[in-house]
Amino acid sequence: MSVQFFGEDILFLQRFLQGAGFYTSKLDGIYGEKTDAALNAFEERTQEISDTFGQFDARSERNIASLNPKAQEVARKFLKKVRDAGIDARIISGTRTYVEQDALFRKGRFGNPPPIVTKAKGGRSNHNFGIAWDIGIFNGGAYLEESPLYDKAAEVGLAPELEWGGHWESFKDKPHYQLATGLVIASVRDRFEVGQAIV
Numbered sequence: 001m002s003v004q005f006f007g008e009d010i011l012f013l014q015r016f017l018q019g020a021g022f023y024t025s026k027l028d029g030i031y032g033e034k035t036d037a038a039l040n041a042f043e044e045r046t047q048e049i050s051d052t053f054g055q056f057d058a059r060s061e062r063n064i065a066s067l068n069p070k071a072q073e074v075a076r077k078f079l080k081k082v083r084d085a086g087i088d089a090r091i092i093s094g095t096r097t098y099v100e101q102d103a104l105f106r107k108g109r110f111g112n113p114p115p116i117v118t119k120a121k122g123g124r125s126n127h128n129f130g131i132a133w134d135i136g137i138f139n140g141g142a143y144l145e146e147s148p149l150y151d152k153a154a155e156v157g158l159a160p161e162l163e164w165g166g167h168w169e170s171f172k173d174k175p176h177y178q179l180a181t182g183l184v185i186a187s188v189r190d191r192f193e194v195g196q197a198i199v
């Protein structure tokens with residue numbers, strides 16, 4: 001994979017790779033040989049997981065490849081179960097850098113056109129730590145923003161290591177899934193930013 005992974009946010013890439021166990025050098029935001037070697041090792045692991053758990057559509061593949069390897073495994077097992085149940089689900093969102101999250105947060109706010117699409121700024125969403133994804137359900141190639149199939153997908157796809165946004169009390173987010181960490185998000189963020197493992 002190219003340096004384009006996570007845009008040009010090399011510090012984010014290093015944190016991501018260190019938390020996943022592929023990078024042990026300084027979090028300095030500089031793309032050098034050690035970052036390159038860590039990214040290559042990560043990509044090899046991504047390929048192994050894909051070979052083991054099976055492949056999906058191109059968009060799901062792109063988004064799964066942006067996840068922490070543990071999340072990649074769980075996501076592939078999840079998606080296989082959902083698709084085997086006859087639901088055309090795809091993973092339409094994976095990891096976002098803080099900068100990408102901030103850009104989403106501005107949608108619908110500060111004079112930008114509606115709708116508001118997220119409550120979370122950069123560093124406040126599990127999508128920023130490589131452990132969350134969103135699904136989209138499709139019917140004949142058309143994206144369904146709402147459908148009873150989102151509930152059905154959770155019914156067949158949920159696993160003990162997974163949390164579903166549809167179970168949230170305050171704001172139900174049925175397309176959203178994340179690895180259970182047992183940590184509050186501030187602790188997840190603290191660990192991620194110093195390159196510690198989250199899962």
Ligand SMILES: [Zn+2]
Pocket residue numbers: 127132133134173175176177
């Ligand atoms: Zn989400």
